[in-house]
Amino acid sequence: MTDKLYQNTVLVLNRNWQAVGIKSPADTFSMLMTDAATGLDIRGLDYMVPLRWEDWLTLPIEDDDLFIQTVNRKIKIPKVIILSKFDRVPKKRPRFSQKNIWIRDGFTCQYTGKKLRPGEGNIDHVVPKSRGGDTNWDNCVLSCKKVNAQKGDKTPEEVGLKLLKKPTPPKELPVTFYILNKHNIKEWDIFLKN
Secondary structure, eight states: OHHHHTSOOEEEEOTTSOEEEEEOHHHHHHHHHTTSEEEEEESSTTOEEEEOHHHHTTOOOOTTOOEEEOSSOEEEOOSEEEESSOOOOOEEOOOOOHHHHHHHTTTBOTTTOOBOOTTSEEEEESSOGGGTOOSSTTTEEEEEHHHHHHHTTSOTGGGTOOOSSOOOOOOOEEGGGGOOOTTOOGGGTTTOOO
16 A cells, blocks of 8 residues: 555645646645645535545545555545645646647648658758757757758758748646546546546
8 A cells, every 4th residue: 555655646626626736645645634635525426525634534435445544544545635725727838749749730741731640750950950959849840751851951941941830839738738647537537628
């Protein structure tokens, strides 16, 4: 049970019941004991009750519940908690990666406008790396392999190419879009948009 205590298996909601993160049961118990959060007793869509620590301690342990064993009792590990005071939804920018450049550029070559399938394109440095170009959102675009090979270590202007749009970082999105239900906890699905 000790390893379960430190895995991130508790969904954290802000006080408006919007998902804002995940925590470990160990962190969760600290938050419940200090009234920084309440545990959400969920028994289906029609029964969701926030409970303070004193009331949480009295919950019975069901067959599929995770729990910790203390000297005196078993304590159910919540699957979802609600923060008492925090009401914002933090935002986060997608991580810079080849996959996310494909998504940002709509699977479209940024020089020809052609839709690309996997294997037909690669990432082009607008200002080539050999000329000091950085590997970041502002200098990398999706390009079809043929155009990228023609461009080589030249700038688009030097080979008569024009970008469809200037590369920029994608917009930040609410963290809710990045929270993944890796443990397939059914109670999380109510609050996640994935």
